[in-house]
Amino acid sequence: MKVRDMDGFVVEEPRARRIELPERGGAMAALDFGPADRPIDIVFSHANGFNARTYRTVLADLAPRFRILAVDLRGHGRTALPTETEGRNSWDGLADDLLALMAALDVRGAVLSGHSMGGTSSLLAAGRAPERVKSLVLFDPVLFPVEARRAMKGPSPLEIGARRRRAVFASREEAIAAYTGRGAFKTWTPTQLADYVADGFRDRPDGQVELSCSPDWEASNFASHGHDPWPVLREPPFPIRILRAEEGSTSGSLTPYVDELAAAGVRIETVPGTTHFLPMERPQVVRAALAEAVEAA
Numbered sequence: 001m002k003v004r005d006m007d008g009f010v011v012e013e014p015r016a017r018r019i020e021l022p023e024r025g026g027a028m029a030a031l032d033f034g035p036a037d038r039p040i041d042i043v044f045s046h047a048n049g050f051n052a053r054t055y056r057t058v059l060a061d062l063a064p065r066f067r068i069l070a071v072d073l074r075g076h077g078r079t080a081l082p083t084e085t086e087g088r089n090s091w092d093g094l095a096d097d098l099l100a101l102m103a104a105l106d107v108r109g110a111v112l113s114g115h116s117m118g119g120t121s122s123l124l125a126a127g128r129a130p131e132r133v134k135s136l137v138l139f140d141p142v143l144f145p146v147e148a149r150r151a152m153k154g155p156s157p158l159e160i161g162a163r164r165r166r167a168v169f170a171s172r173e174e175a176i177a178a179y180t181g182r183g184a185f186k187t188w189t190p191t192q193l194a195d196y197v198a199d200g201f202r203d204r205p206d207g208q209v210e211l212s213c214s215p216d217w218e219a220s221n222f223a224s225h226g227h228d229p230w231p232v233l234r235e236p237p238f239p240i241r242i243l244r245a246e247e248g249s250t251s252g253s254l255t256p257y258v259d260e261l262a263a264a265g266v267r268i269e270t271v272p273g274t275t276h277f278l279p280m281e282r283p284q285v286v287r288a289a290l291a292e293a294v295e296a297a
Contacts, residue, residue: 015031030057040068040107044071076213123233224290243269
């Protein structure tokens with residue numbers, strides 16, 4: 001079904017799905033774009049604190065040609081998986097969730113893609129199941145050199161900010177009003193913000209709404225960097241393309257390694273005029289990169 005969004009564009013309304021993953025403790029939610037009878041071309045994962053629907057307008061224009069599964073990672077959106085923070089120190093569990101999802105749906109030969117934390121989680125997952133992956137397209141993934149991770153001490157400003165985040169609003173409309181034009185949402189369209197809020201909040205028995213991704217879980221993601229994606233970057237068994245922001249990139253640490261990684265087959269590009277929220281700011285660049293990856297020989 002196609003609907004007209006708040007910005008006046010006609011976009012595809014994706015199919016809502018729930019994939020049972022008993023070995024992971026529950027079920028993952030996803031939005032399924034494109035022909036239902038076509039194998040999944042792209043598995044897309046979102047940034048920390050966001051959800052699959054946040055990227056609906058970014059991905060919907062690809063639906064006439066490709067099938068895209070945009071997932072809600074653990075602790076986000078409509079996914080129902082346990083969120084235990086005690087003792088957690090990496091995103092390896094998020095990668096394991098993606099692996100379980102791909103196994104459950106028998107995904108093979110797909111492009112794995114994601115923004116920020118979703119990009120890094122896709123990279124970790126792809127390295128463990130290369131037989132299911134055609135290539136990777138990552139948008140400003142969070143990548144730190146090993147030395148930088150070891151030097152991290154104490155909570156980061158992002159972790160502190162997440163724990164202070166307001167979790168409850170009277171309504172989704174109140175949340176939209178509070179977010180419009182502020183912070184991370186300054187460069188977003190009204191539709192992108194409304195899509196984030198739609199699945200970024202859940203209804204409470206008292207009639208109010210609260211964040212689907214709790215402040216504690218978001219903070220845990222900001223604090224947990226014990227995973228190591230570098231072995232896959234240095235010896236990739238498939239093509240990897242990284243598009244990073246010009247300002248405030250979480251992939252900025254790649255700069256000293258660009259030549260080394262390029263020699264290994266990793267394509268790294270900086271998208272002019274973008275911040276960490278590159279997918280919202282340059283959706284056409286995201287769509288072109290994904291289409292190129294799917295159509296590559």
